[in-house]
Amino acid sequence: MTKRILLYATLAAGAFISVFPYLLVVLTAFKTQGQLNSTAPWLPGLPPTTDNIAEMLAGDFPRFILNTALMTAALTAGQLVFTTFAAYAFARLRFRGRDVLFWLYVATMMVPSAVTMIPLFLIMRELDLVNTWYGLLAPYILGTPYGIFLMRQFFKGLPAGLEEAARIDGAGSLTILLRIMLPLCRPALGTLAIITVISSWNSFLWPLIITSGDDTKVITVAIATLKQGIGVDYNLMMAGSLIALVPMVAVFVFFQKHIVRSVVLTGLK
Amino acid sequence: MTGPAVTRTPVRPAAAGPRPVVPVRRRRGSGWQAYLFIGPSLFGVVGFLLLPMVIVLVLSLFDWELLSAPEFVGLDNYRRLASDGQTWHSLWVTVAYVLLCIPLQTALALAVAMLLNQRVKGVRFLRSLFVVPWMATPIVLGLIWNWIFDPRDGALNSALALVGVTGPDWLSDATWALPAVALVSVWQHTGYNMLFFLAGLQGIPQELHDAAATDGATPAQRFWRVTLPLLNPTMFFVTVTNMIGAFQVFDTVYAMTAGGPSGSTEVINFRIFETAFKQFDFGYASTLSMLLFLIIFLVTLAQVRFFGKRTTYDLS
Numbered sequence: 296m297t298k299r300i301l302l303y304a305t306l307a308a309g310a311f312i313s314v315f316p317y318l319l320v321v322l323t324a325f326k327t328q329g330q331l332n333s334t335a336p337w338l339p340g341l342p343p344t345t346d347n348i349a350e351m352l353a354g355d356f357p358r359f360i361l362n363t364a365l366m367t368a369a370l371t372a373g374q375l376v377f378t379t380f381a382a383y384a385f386a387r388l389r390f391r392g393r394d395v396l397f398w399l400y401v402a403t404m405m406v407p408s409a410v411t412m413i414p415l416f417l418i419m420r421e422l423d424l425v426n427t428w429y430g431l432l433a434p435y436i437l438g439t440p441y442g443i444f445l446m447r448q449f450f451k452g453l454p455a456g457l458e459e460a461a462r463i464d465g466a467g468s469l470t471i472l473l474r475i476m477l478p479l480c481r482p483a484l485g486t487l488a489i490i491t492v493i494s495s496w497n498s499f500l501w502p503l504i505i506t507s508g509d510d511t512k513v514i515t516v517a518i519a520t521l522k523q524g525i526g527v528d529y530n531l532m533m534a535g536s537l538i539a540l541v542p543m544v545a546v547f548v549f550f551q552k553h554i555v556r557s558v559v560l561t562g563l564k
Numbered sequence: 565m566t567g568p569a570v571t572r573t574p575v576r577p578a579a580a581g582p583r584p585v586v587p588v589r590r591r592r593g594s595g596w597q598a599y600l601f602i603g604p605s606l607f608g609v610v611g612f613l614l615l616p617m618v619i620v621l622v623l624s625l626f627d628w629e630l631l632s633a634p635e636f637v638g639l640d641n642y643r644r645l646a647s648d649g650q651t652w653h654s655l656w657v658t659v660a661y662v663l664l665c666i667p668l669q670t671a672l673a674l675a676v677a678m679l680l681n682q683r684v685k686g687v688r689f690l691r692s693l694f695v696v697p698w699m700a701t702p703i704v705l706g707l708i709w710n711w712i713f714d715p716r717d718g719a720l721n722s723a724l725a726l727v728g729v730t731g732p733d734w735l736s737d738a739t740w741a742l743p744a745v746a747l748v749s750v751w752q753h754t755g756y757n758m759l760f761f762l763a764g765l766q767g768i769p770q771e772l773h774d775a776a777a778t779d780g781a782t783p784a785q786r787f788w789r790v791t792l793p794l795l796n797p798t799m800f801f802v803t804v805t806n807m808i809g810a811f812q813v814f815d816t817v818y819a820m821t822a823g824g825p826s827g828s829t830e831v832i833n834f835r836i837f838e839t840a841f842k843q844f845d846f847g848y849a850s851t852l853s854m855l856l857f858l859i860i861f862l863v864t865l866a867q868v869r870f871f872g873k874r875t876t877y878d879l880s
Contacts, residue, residue, distance in 0.1 A: 313696055497701040
């Protein structure tokens with residue numbers, strides 16, 4: 296029995312540590328400057344104020360959120376479409392150089408993104424795409440090798456009989472992909488979508504390098520500059536953080552099952 | 565996004581049982597169609613991954629500060645690297661960072677996974693709570709943890725003050741800044757890694773544990789002799805992907821310390837960024853990128869060897 300209690304206590308403590316910083320963000324975002332100084336960080340300021348949130352929303356923040364949402368939507372859509380086509384071809388079609396190309400893709404997964412940043416910037420500069428939406432999106436919208444690898448593994452796992460039957464009935468590759476394969480791989484597509492949404496929303500280094508104006512500024516870059524802008528007004532900063540975090544937490548709450556499955560899919564099977 | 569570099573999927577055999585023998589039709593036209601299907605992604609891989617690799621390699625042989633014309637200098641940048649104390653310092657900081665976070669976040673993840681692999685009420689809910697940190701935007705995390713680590717009003721020192729301890733100036737103290745940043749990584753990745761270990765643990769048949777217990781193995785022996793060896797593939801995946809990520813850490817450092825105080829958190833990726841986009845020394849920054857690439861490659865290779873040498877038990 297004591298063992299049982301100890302187990303729960305440990306797990307509860309761990310879970311608490313995991314969510315504590317989030318809790319702190321919420322508490323602090325609703326505090327006035329006075330409450331911030333007079334209350335302990337982990338206690339709520341009473342009565343709560345929505346001034347900080349309102350102040351952040353009154354500025355350029357909604358625009359940056361919109362930019363981030365646009366970027367995330369475009370990257371996710373691109374990833375889903377191009378990855379599906381490429382992965383299907385690698386998994387099920389025969390063509391010259393298929394295996395060599397596939398291993399090339401796998402090899403590029405090992406290239407650290409930090410290493411390609413400089414040349415990517417120079418390429419965009421050469422094409423006059425610095426500080427444009429094209430420059431921001433181009434490197435990641437055509438499908439990542441990682442996504443293609445993930446989807447290919449999934450396609451390979453689907454029974455081949457289905458496809459053969461359709462072929463005998465005269466269906467072409469495009470029909471097979473769209474009518475037969477896609478409905479079957481909805482879970483895998485969901486997983487891929489979530490991974491892409493999260494990594495796009497959170498991406499920082501590339502947007503930081505390639506954009507400078509407000510037209511293409513995303514939330515991560517805005518948050519990073521926030522710190523220099525408003526000094527140590529933690530309640531304002533936490534209000535900004537809260538606004539940036541809410542969409543991801545929402546994604547998490549809604550797609551929790553998918554996320555856990557994605558781990559199993561990507562890692563171990 | 566860093567992907568798992570080396571995972572293999574056993575290809576499931578097509579529907580079992582006797583298959584009707586049908587003459588396989590020549591898939592005419594599927595050649596050009598396949599190229600059409602992979603076309604866009606191939607353009608991306610070549611243009612945004614392979615070409616950059618070539619460019620960075622070539623550029624590392626040039627002296628180029630963006631405004632002037634690039635000048636070929638051969639291996640000069642690499643020679644400069646050899647005597648560049650600041651870079652070696654950055655490397656050391658990076659290695660220290662990796663050593664601070666990887667063992668801790670791996671061990672913690674495994675421990676939590678083992679706790680959650682028991683019959684516990686509300687296990688699903690608890691599991692989700694542990695994964696919550698992984699969702700957060702690293703740059704926002706940096707901001708939040710800055711506030712927690714704030715020496716005067718931060719949660720950590722306020723809590724320490726309650727028990728009569730005066731906490732250090734965490735992020736502006738050269739001794740504590742790096743451990744503090746590493747701690748944030750541990751906080752963020754433990755739950756996520758836990759999911760992998762949990763999946764791995766659930767793949768181990770209960771009979772093996774039972775058999776070991778029947779033979780009189782203590783829980784500790786069962787852990788070292790049964791659980792851990794059978795988790796080898798998971799361990800491999802988790803450490804490889806985590807290390808690749810940790811060697812490139814940037815976001816949290818940028819948000820929390822910007823390399824300071826006095827360079828104590830200046831990890832190599834941050835130095836590359838500063839060299840390229842603050843000092844516009846693109847040639848030398850490319851050389852540093854090559855160095856980072858080489859290090860990550862060698863570390864990954866070493867891990868492949870290490871894990872490859874150990875027996876992997878196939879349970880499927």
